[in-house]
Structures are given as C-alpha cells and as structure tokens.
Amino acid sequence: MGQNYFNTLPLRRQLEELSQCRFMDSSEFKGVEALKGKKIVIVGCGSQGLHQGLNLRDSGLDVSYTLRDAAIEEKRQSWKNATENKFSVGTYEEMIPQADLLINLTPDKQHTNVIESVMPLMKQDACLSYSHGFNIVEEGMQIRKDLTVIMVAPKSPGTEVREEYKRGFGVPTLIAVHKENDPRGEGMELAKAYACGTGGDRAGVLHSSFVAEVKSDLMGEQTILCGVLQTGSLLCYDKMIETGVPPEYASKLVQYGWETITEALKHGGVTNMMDRLSNPEKIVAQELCEELKTILTPLFNQHMDNIMSGEFSKTMMEDWANDDANLLKWREETSQTAFEQSTPTDQEIPEQAYFDNGVLMVAFVKAGVELAFDTMVSTGIGEESAYYESLHELPLIANLVARKKLYEMNVVISDTAEYGCYLFNHKAVPLLCDFMKKLDIDVIGKGLTVETNGVDNIKLIKTNEAIRSTGVERIGKKLRGYMGAMKPIS
Numbered sequence: 349m350g351q352n353y354f355n356t357l358p359l360r361r362q363l364e365e366l367s368q369c370r371f372m373d374s375s376e377f378k379g380v381e382a383l384k385g386k387k388i389v390i391v392g393c394g395s396q397g398l399h400q401g402l403n404l405r406d407s408g409l410d411v412s413y414t415l416r417d418a419a420i421e422e423k424r425q426s427w428k429n430a431t432e433n434k435f436s437v438g439t440y441e442e443m444i445p446q447a448d449l450l451i452n453l454t455p456d457k458q459h460t461n462v463i464e465s466v467m468p469l470m471k472q473d474a475c476l477s478y479s480h481g482f483n484i485v486e487e488g489m490q491i492r493k494d495l496t497v498i499m500v501a502p503k504s505p506g507t508e509v510r511e512e513y514k515r516g517f518g519v520p521t522l523i524a525v526h527k528e529n530d531p532r533g534e535g536m537e538l539a540k541a542y543a544c545g546t547g548g549d550r551a552g553v554l555h556s557s558f559v560a561e562v563k564s565d566l567m568g569e570q571t572i573l574c575g576v577l578q579t580g581s582l583l584c585y586d587k588m589i590e591t592g593v594p595p596e597y598a599s600k601l602v603q604y605g606w607e608t609i610t611e612a613l614k615h616g617g618v619t620n621m622m623d624r625l626s627n628p629e630k631i632v633a634q635e636l637c638e639e640l641k642t643i644l645t646p647l648f649n650q651h652m653d654n655i656m657s658g659e660f661s662k663t664m665m666e667d668w669a670n671d672d673a674n675l676l677k678w679r680e681e682t683s684q685t686a687f688e689q690s691t692p693t694d695q696e697i698p699e700q701a702y703f704d705n706g707v708l709m710v711a712f713v714k715a716g717v718e719l720a721f722d723t724m725v726s727t728g729i730g731e732e733s734a735y736y737e738s739l740h741e742l743p744l745i746a747n748l749v750a751r752k753k754l755y756e757m758n759v760v761i762s763d764t765a766e767y768g769c770y771l772f773n774h775k776a777v778p779l780l781c782d783f784m785k786k787l788d789i790d791v792i793g794k795g796l797t798v799e800t801n802g803v804d805n806i807k808l809i810k811t812n813e814a815i816r817s818t819g820v821e822r823i824g825k826k827l828r829g830y831m832g833a834m835k836p837i838s
C-alpha cells in the first residue's frame with residue numbers, strides 16, 4: 349500500500365483538488381458513444397456493481413462481469429446476481445484481458461488486493477474506473493502508467509441508481525479523471541459516456557476530483573446521511589417508549605417518518621419541510637434544531653478534521669487489519685437495539701401526522717443537513733458537492749430505513765459508510781443524553797399540546813428568515829431547478 353495521496357500533495361494542489369466542482373451543462377454530453385462497441389467488465393456484482401451494470405446494458409453497452417474464483421465456484425450471491433440477470437461471468441484470467449473499461453465495484457476495503465490482482469491482467473492502454481476514490485486518495489494506490497483512471501460516483505445507494513434509471517431519470521453523479529493517469533487525455537470522454545450509461549447525466553453531473561469526492565462522500569455518509577438517521581432513530585424510539593407511546597406506534601413513526609419527512613425536503617428543501625409544520629411546531633423545531641447544532645457542531649468538525657487529516661482512514665484501515673472487529677461489534681450491537689427489534693403497527697399513520705408527531709425528527713434532519721453542508725463548505729468543498737452529500741442524498745437513504753430499518757440501510761450502503769456511521773453514532777448518543785432527558789412526548793410521539801395555533805409575528809418572521817437564508821437553501825434552489833423530473837416516492 350502507498351502513502352495517503354492527498355497528504356503528499358502540496359497545499360496549493362490540495363486546495364485545488366478539494367474545491368474542484370463544476371456543474372456540467374447537458375450540452376457537454378454526447379450519450380454513450382465513446383463506449384459503444386467497447387468491452388466493459390465489472391469486477392464485483394453487489395450493491396453498485398449489479399445496478400450500474402443493468403443500467404449500462406440497458407443503455408446499449410456491452411457489459412459482463414468478473415468475480416473472484418471462490419464466488420464462481422461457490423455460486424455466491426454475486427454470481428447469482430450476475431447470472432440470473434443473464435450477464436456473462438468469468439474468472440479474472442478469462443475476462444480482464446478483453447476489457448477496454450474495467451470497473452472496480454468491490455468494497456473499498458478490498459481495493460488494494462483487487463487492483464494488485466487485476467492490474468497485471470489489464471490490456472495495454474485500457475481504462476480502470478472506480479465509484480469511490482478511497483483507494484487512490486487514502487491508500488495512494490499507484491496505477492500502471494499506460495492505464496487511464498477515472499471515477500464515476502453515483503450519489504446514491506445502488507438500488508436507487510437502478511430505480512431512478514427505470515423511472516427514466518438518474519441520480520446525480522460525480523465524475524473525475526485521476527491526473528496521474530490520463531496518458532492519452534481520453535479520461536473525461538470515457539467518464540461522461542459512462543455517466544450517460546447509468547442515467548447520471550439526466551440528474552446532474554459534477555466535474556469533480558478524486559479528492560473532492562472522497563472527502564465529501566466520507567463526511568456526508570458518516571454524519572447526516574447515515575449517522576444522524578441512526579442516532580435519531582435510536583434516540584427518538586427510546587424516548588417514546590420512556591414516555592409511554594405504544595411501541596408499535598413508535599416503531600412505525602420512526603421507520604417511515606424519515607422517508608415521509610425527507611420527501612418534503614427533496615421537493616422543496618429545508619423550507620418546504622419546515623412549512624409542513626404548523627407555526628407553533630415550526631418555532632419549536634427551529635429551537636430544537638439550534639440546540640442540536642450547538643451540541644453537535646464539535647462532533648461534525650471532528651469528523652471533518654479526521655477525514656481531512658487521514659486519521660479516519662487510518663483507524664478504519666486498522667480495523668480492516670483487525671478482521672473488522674469494531675465494525676462487526678457495532679453491527680451486532682445495532683441489531684440488538686430496541687428499535688431494530690421492534691415491530692411496527694399495522695395502523696395507518698396519516699402523512700401529516702409524521703410531521704406533527706415527529707417535530708424532533710424534523711429538527712434532527714434540519715440540524716444534520718445544515719451542519720454537514722456548512723462544515724463541508726467551510727473546509728473548501730464546493731457547494732454543489734456539499735449539497736449532494738447532505739440534503740440531496742438523505743431521502744434516498746431514508747427510503748432504505750423505511751424498507752427494513754437500520755439493518756437495510758447498513759446492508760445497502762458501503763462498508764466504509766457503515767463503519768463511519770457507527771463511529772458517529774457512538775459519539776453522538778452520549779453527547780445528546782442531557783438534551784434528550786428534558787424532552788417530552790409533545791415533540792416526539794404525540795404532538796404539541798397548544799390551545800391555539802397563534803404565534804408571535806416577529807418570532808415567526810425571524811424563524812422563517814433563519815430557515816430560508818442558509819447556504820444549503822440557496823444552492824438547493826438552483827440545483828433542484830435542474831432536476832425537473834423528480835418523482836414522488838411510490
């Protein structure tokens with residue numbers, strides 16, 4: 349393994365790479381032409397591998413898979429995913445020498461090992477692609493100089509990459525070419541064609557860098573996207589049980605609440621989500637949000653600082669070397685929590701009740717989105733990247749919790765995201781202990797007990813101004829304007 353690539357760059361280059369973020373115009377895309385007739389081989393057929401492959405094939409491209417020998421011999425899930433979908437599958441030796449584009453969609457933890465095995469088999473002047481730059485940026489992987497290295501990173505779980513494509517749309521995608529590996533200057537054309545093949549160009553593509561993608565992706569997944577959903581789920585459920593809310597109702601409110609609340613976020617940002625509350629509820633949610641932000645700001649800063657310095661990746665890699673001891677312990681602990689063990693009621697919860705009885709959940713979402721966005725931007729990450737890694741992706745992750753609670757979320761996201769999520773959760777829960785103690789059923793479980801919906805005008809005006817004037821709302825309005833085809837959840 350090499351040195352942390354980011355840490356070897358001079359400051360000027362670090363800043364340049366970190367801030368690389370250009371929203372590409374649709375006129376820059378020429379469909380999948382640059383990949384037509386080329387042989388695309390995907391290594392791994394899991395969350396991203398299967399769904400990206402299906403999209404690329406439906407876009408008219410020649411896609412096949414290569415799996416490690418044991419996966420083929422034992423007919424593992426990855427082999428079933430590929431063969432049941434009628435893709436040809438072969439060993440590294442059979443498939444890799446033919447590949448014009450080799451897409452590495454194995455877990456980040458395996459990248460050094462996978463790349464060392466596949467690189468000698470790759471043909472001269474081929475292209476190697478990643479969907480996350482961890483191996484290049486944090487592990488400093490050195491790639492053969494004749495090979496082009498690109499990144500096409502969907503800002504979404506694999507399942508949603510497919511679902512959005514089937515709806516005729518796509519998910520926002522970050523593309524980049526590794527500056528050390530673009531010997532013929534063809535990386536950008538290949539990355540653009542690949543992004544068209546997955547449908548990403550229809551939702552918005554950022555010309556990014558490996559560095560910007562890695563640092564923003566890690567921050568988003570650890571804090572707002574997965575960390576806050578996990579911490580918020582466990583704390584909200586436990587609070588409801590403590591205050592006498594029936595467990596089945598509490599279970600359903602949390603499991604489906606994130607999805608319902610963030611659906612409002614998806615369509616009209618934080619402003620629309622907050623507008624779904626009555627005026628008194630909105631004022632309470634804003635106050636809770638401000639408290640949450642005060643408590644959690646140091647934790648968000650700590651996560652960002654550790655990601656920037658390489659401390660996070662170093663500790664995670666130590667866990668990899670220790671047979672994933674922390675990851676597996678945390679996974680098991682999460683599965684044993686009261687929320688994970690609970691069964692939701694069959695009783696229907698009306699859509700509006702998720703807002704009225706989940707004021708605290710709304711506050712968690714608002715605080716987490718704003719903190720993640722602001723922390724990323726203040727570190728030098730572009731606003732568009734920060735928006736995709738906070739507000740935009742949150743509804744997609746919330747959909748996973750709605751399917752099978754935290755278990756489903758942690759299965760579908762990458763192992764890297766799962767590790768970072770547990771790390772955040774273990775620090776956030778104790779930090780929020782005193783805050784949670786003073787709350788009651790009115791903000792989670794039952795709804796405010798107010799005599800009238802009347803509020804103080806000045807207070808309401810100030811609250812509305814505070815909600816609307818944030819950085820994430822400004823960039824969100826612009827970016828959502830490009831995403832006209834957004835569909836409601838089914």
Ligand SMILES: NC(=O)C1=CN([C@@H]2O[C@H](COP(=O)(O)OP(=O)(O)OC[C@H]3O[C@@H](n4cnc5c(N)ncnc54)[C@H](OP(=O)(O)O)[C@@H]3O)[C@@H](O)[C@H]2O)C=CC1
Nearest residue numbers: 392393394395396419424426453454458480505506761762
């Ligand atoms: N999960 C997501 O939604 C997202 C993931 N990404 C990125 O996409 C990449 C893939 O992640 P993800 O889809 O979660 O991965 P998964 O864990 O879902 O898939 C892993 C695949 O790789 C195979 N694999 C595992 N270990 C090895 C190994 N040592 N050698 C060869 N193949 C192996 C597995 O098959 P088998 O064990 O049967 O061999 C499986 O097919 C990562 O870089 C991740 O950061 C980016 C955006 C979102």
Ligand SMILES: CC[C@](O)(C(C)=O)C(=O)O
Nearest residue numbers: 504505569573761762765
């Ligand atoms: C949110 C987690 C993620 O970064 C993703 C789905 O985008 C991942 O690594 O899984």
Ligand SMILES: [Mg+2]
Nearest residue numbers: 503504565569
């Ligand atoms: Mg991501």
Ligand SMILES: [Mg+2]
Nearest residue numbers: 565569762765
């Ligand atoms: Mg990730």
